[in-house]
Amino acid sequence: MEDILEIAGKKIKNRLFIGTGKFASYKIMQEALMAAEAEVVTVALRRVDIGAKSENILDYIPKACTIMINTSGARNAEEAVRIARMAKAGGAGNWIKIEVIADNKYLLPDNLETLKAAEILVKDGFVVLPYMSPDLSFGRRMAEAGAAAVMPLGSPIGSNRGFKTRELVRIMVGELKVPVIVDAGIGKPSDACECMEMGCAAVLINTAVAISKDPVNIAKAFRLAVCAGRAAYLSGIPETNDFANPSSPLTGFLR
Amino acid sequence: MSFYDIYAKHKELSSDPEIEKFSSLLSVEAESNLEEMAIKAHNLTLQNFGNTIQLYTPMYLSNYCDNQCIYCGFNIKNDVERKKLTLDEVEKEAQFISSIGLKHILILTGESREVNPVEYLKNCVRVLRKYFDSISIEVYPCTREEYAELVAEGVDGLTIYQETYNEDAYSKMHLSGPKRDFRFRLEAPERGAKAKMRNVNIGVLLGLNDWRKDVFFMGLHAKYLQDNFADVDIGVSIPRLRPQVRDFKAISEVSDKNIVQIILALRIFLPRLGISVSTRENPVFRENLLPLGVTRMSAGSSTRVGGHTIGVDEGAEQFEISDSRNVEEVKEMLRKKGYQPVLKDWLQL
Numbered sequence: 001m002e003d004i005l006e007i008a009g010k011k012i013k014n015r016l017f018i019g020t021g022k023f024a025s026y027k028i029m030q031e032a033l034m035a036a037e038a039e040v041v042t043v044a045l046r047r048v049d050i051g052a053k054s055e056n057i058l059d060y061i062p063k064a065c066t067i068m069i070n071t072s073g074a075r076n077a078e079e080a081v082r083i084a085r086m087a088k089a090g091g092a093g094n095w096i097k098i099e100v101i102a103d104n105k106y107l108l109p110d111n112l113e114t115l116k117a118a119e120i121l122v123k124d125g126f127v128v129l130p131y132m133s134p135d136l137s138f139g140r141r142m143a144e145a146g147a148a149a150v151m152p153l154g155s156p157i158g159s160n161r162g163f164k165t166r167e168l169v170r171i172m173v174g175e176l177k178v179p180v181i182v183d184a185g186i187g188k189p190s191d192a193c194e195c196m197e198m199g200c201a202a203v204l205i206n207t208a209v210a211i212s213k214d215p216v217n218i219a220k221a222f223r224l225a226v227c228a229g230r231a232a233y234l235s236g237i238p239e240t241n242d243f244a245n246p247s248s249p250l251t252g253f254l255r
Numbered sequence: 256m257s258f259y260d261i262y263a264k265h266k267e268l269s270s271d272p273e274i275e276k277f278s279s280l281l282s283v284e285a286e287s288n289l290e291e292m293a294i295k296a297h298n299l300t301l302q303n304f305g306n307t308i309q310l311y312t313p314m315y316l317s318n319y320c321d322n323q324c325i326y327c328g329f330n331i332k333n334d335v336e337r338k339k340l341t342l343d344e345v346e347k348e349a350q351f352i353s354s355i356g357l358k359h360i361l362i363l364t365g366e367s368r369e370v371n372p373v374e375y376l377k378n379c380v381r382v383l384r385k386y387f388d389s390i391s392i393e394v395y396p397c398t399r400e401e402y403a404e405l406v407a408e409g410v411d412g413l414t415i416y417q418e419t420y421n422e423d424a425y426s427k428m429h430l431s432g433p434k435r436d437f438r439f440r441l442e443a444p445e446r447g448a449k450a451k452m453r454n455v456n457i458g459v460l461l462g463l464n465d466w467r468k469d470v471f472f473m474g475l476h477a478k479y480l481q482d483n484f485a486d487v488d489i490g491v492s493i494p495r496l497r498p499q500v501r502d503f504k505a506i507s508e509v510s511d512k513n514i515v516q517i518i519l520a521l522r523i524f525l526p527r528l529g530i531s532v533s534t535r536e537n538p539v540f541r542e543n544l545l546p547l548g549v550t551r552m553s554a555g556s557s558t559r560v561g562g563h564t565i566g567v568d569e570g571a572e573q574f575e576i577s578d579s580r581n582v583e584e585v586k587e588m589l590r591k592k593g594y595q596p597v598l599k600d601w602l603q604l
Contacts, residue, residue: 021307104486159302207302
């Protein structure tokens with residue numbers, strides 16, 4: 001049976017989502033998106049120049065992708081809501097990654113304001129995917145508010161530090177009924193693989209691809225890592241033991 | 256408490272290890288470690304800002320000024336043609352600049368409150384917000400309430416340079432006018448941050464005083480602003496004194512190597528700091544600085560009032576620029592160097 005992630009009625013095969021900031025050019029970004037075979041892509045509305053004569057980022061995103069506008073730059077719920085509504089009015093669709101950050105040093109999200117924005121935007125009819133600090137209670141509240149998925153961070157945005165929040169995310173994966181997508185901080189394919197092995201529904205990567213010396217190749221590597229991690233999760237990973245467990249046990253003759 | 260208290264404290268010696276490290280990065284001794292510093296600074300910049308450089312251009316609204324700054328072309332004593340744009344002229348300039356594709360504008364005036372009152376600035380902003388996604392101001396220091404009024408009109412960025420952090424040198428450079436009030440200027444960035452500016456950009460005019468000391472205090476000031484106003488993006492500019500109509504010569508020469516050390520030290524000390532390099536620097540040098548920590552560049556600049564659409568007398572500029580390439584040429588250069596020129600990175604909410 002095909003392994004499909006369904007979000008708001010959309011059937012997604014590729015569990016690697018890609019962010020579009022920090023690339024050296026839109027062309028390279030486009031090539032990386034294609035190499036990743038991305039189906040879901042996030043774009044900051046602040047970077048979109050809808051009336052642009054030449055360079056409009058949206059023109060470089062493969063037509064098959066679902067664009068999830070993000071509210072980068074919002075410092076509170078009100079600003080996030082305004083950005084989301086502007087995106088919809090500008091024809092950029094109704095998938096929204098809520099990103100509310102009032103901490104420009106570590107870029108950690110404000111869960112309370114994010115929740116407030118989620119409540120409003122769900123009522124407005126958006127498909128809401130909140131970017132958040134990993135926290136079970138807030139995750140539950142986001143889900144109750146109608147979030148289509150929750151997106152806890154792996155480590156601070158752009159830090160490439162990897163899956164530092166694994167114990168908290170593990171709890172969210174175990175308890176929440178909505179998909180858990182690790183967003184931010186994933187530095188290398190093995191980090192992405194680990195998220196998937198744990199049972200995360202998807203991962204969202206940006207910096208690690210965008211600032212790589214070879215964004216196209218690393219995008220492919222992330223694609224493979226996500227597939228491998230997902231396959232391992234679906235197969236069931238045997239438990240680890242403290243001692244060796246020989247395939248021909250020493251006391252086998254007693255049976 | 257304001258930054259003045261921190262400033263007063265660090266005029267003596269610091270015992271904070273992080274601040275000591277910053278001071279050693281700016282030292283003469285560190286000049287022999289520039290390559291190691293450059294590698295670290297490059298990686299930090301890449302990680303935090305990616306392969307992108309934001310472009311903006313200044314728009315001079317008026318060169319009327321009440322101050323007597325001995326290094327500036329707008330000095331009240333200078334016999335230059337004075338000009339203040341009408342709102343129609345502002346609109347013409349805006350149409351021209353936005354037609355090039357730039358969406359971030361920095362509006363500047365000479366520091367005359369009387370000729371360029373806040374009300375005038377607000378009227379200009381009302382015109383400009385039809386054309387630009389981000390509007391920053393570089394004008395006389397305002398009160399918090401005035402900044403809040405400007406924010407409500409659509410201003411999202413504040414640029415204000417202390418010029419020098421040495422109070423004595425400051426008083427020798429600024430002979431008369433409201434700018435003599437060192438502390439009112441020093442506390443302007445935090446008033447702007449309290450008024451909910453999204454970006455606050457500070458700076459020193461290199462050449463007015465011992466640059467190591469000035470940059471040290473500017474770094475502390477930036478850190479203070481980052482620590483106290485976490486929701487504001489803090490940036491710095493490091494302009495070197497340029498020829499101007501008064502022909503004032505720098506007190507201390509600041510070499511290319513010094514500029515490089517300044518950028519590296521700032522980046523390592525404050526990885527998320529915005530760093531702007533203006534057209535005061537020449538094209539080749541600007542390109543070489545790119546990977547070291549620069550995040551923003553001005554392009555297609557004119558330092559004359561109405562410089563894009565109205566011809567004004569030669570002497571009426573604030574300073575001479577060194578990089579006169581147009582925006583397309585700067586974009587092309589960035590692309591060749593592997594950077595994405597970012598013309599739009601905000602939206603009027």
